Amino acid sequence: MKPFVPKFVWFDGKIIKDEDANVPVMTHAIHYGTSVFEGLRGYWNSKNLYIFRLNDHIKRFRNSGKVYSISLRFTDKEITNAIISLCKKNNVKESCYIRPFYFVGKHGINLHVTEKTPTHAAVVMFPFGELFNKNGIKAGVSSWRRINDISTPPLAKMGGNYLNSILATQESKRNGYDEAILLDHLGNISEAPGENIFIIRDEKLLTPPPSSSALEGITKDSVIKIAKDLGYQTIEREIPRTEIYFSDEVFLTGTAAEITPVISIDGKTVGDGKVGKITGRIRTIYSDITMGKNKKYSKWITPVY
Ligand SMILES: Cc1ncc(COP(=O)(O)O)c(C=O)c1O
Incomplete structure (x- = not known):
C-alpha cells in the first residue's frame, strides 16, 4: 500500500x-x-x-x-x-x-x-513509520551543550531551540552515531536532540529533571506511569555523565522516537548490547496503549473516527 x-x-x-x-x-x-x-x-x-x-x-x-x-x-x-x-x-x-x-x-x-x-x-x-531502528541505536555524547533556562528556555517548545538540536545531530552523524546525547551546562546528562533519556541501574529508572534542560516529555511521563504499574520506581534526578556508562539499560523517549533502546554510548556497549528486559516490557505496554489495546489507559487516546 x-x-x-x-x-x-x-x-x-x-x-x-x-x-x-x-x-x-x-x-x-x-x-x-x-x-x-x-x-x-x-x-x-x-x-x-x-x-x-x-x-x-x-x-x-x-x-x-x-x-x-x-x-x-x-x-x-x-x-x-x-x-x-x-x-x-x-x-x-x-x-x-x-x-x-x-x-x-x-x-x-x-x-x-x-x-x-x-x-x-x-x-x-x-x-510516519519508525524513526529509529527498534533493535537499538548507537549514541554519542555531544560536544555541544543543551540550551538552558539561563538563556533560551528549553521547556518551551520553540522552533529556534532546534538549532541546538541540529548542531548536536550533525556532529553525531559525522562521528558515525545514530543519535546524540547532550549534557546540560553543568555537565550532567540532559536529553537527546528530540528525545528524553532514561537509564536503568539495578532495576531502577533514572531520568534527568527539567532543571537539567530536559523537556517535559509526554512519552517520558507515560513511561514513568507504565513503569510504576510494572513495579519499577523512577527517580528524576541529576545524572552525571559517568553514570551513563554504568547503566544496565538506556533508552530514549519521544513522540517520534517512541521508546528507542540505546545499545552503545561513545563506543561502549550498554548492558549486553541488546534491547534491555525492562525497556522491552515497557515498550510492549506503550505500544498496546497507542493501538487501543489497553483499557486502563484508554483515556490517553482520542479516536478520530
Ligand atoms: C528536545 C526534545 N526533548 C524531548 C522530546 C520528547 O517529548 P515528547 O515525548 O512529548 O514527544 C522532544 C519531542 O517532542 C523534544 O523535541
Missing part, C-alpha cells in the same frame, strides 16, 4: 489545500525563530486512528508560547477540532505524524513581541 499523500492542511481556522498555505517572506518566524510547535502521533490499528495524549500536547503547545508572549489565537477545543477534522479531511487510515504550530507573522524587524503581535496557526500531517 502506498502511503497517503496529505492534500489538506489547517491554516488559521480553515482547511485548505497544501499548495495554498503560503506565508510572506517577511514572516517574523523565518527571521527570528519565533514559532511554537508540537509533534503528535496518530496510530492506525486497522479499525480506527488514535491520537496519543492529544490534550497533554495541546496544554504544552499553549504553555510554550506564554514564555515568549506569542499568542495562540484559537481555543484548545478549536485546536483539537482542527486536528481531528484535518485527519478526517485527509482520510488518514495509516499511522501518521501530526504537527500543529503557531508563529509570529508580519512584525517587521521588531524584537518587541507582545501578546498583540500578529500570529498564525497551522496543522499539517504526514505518514
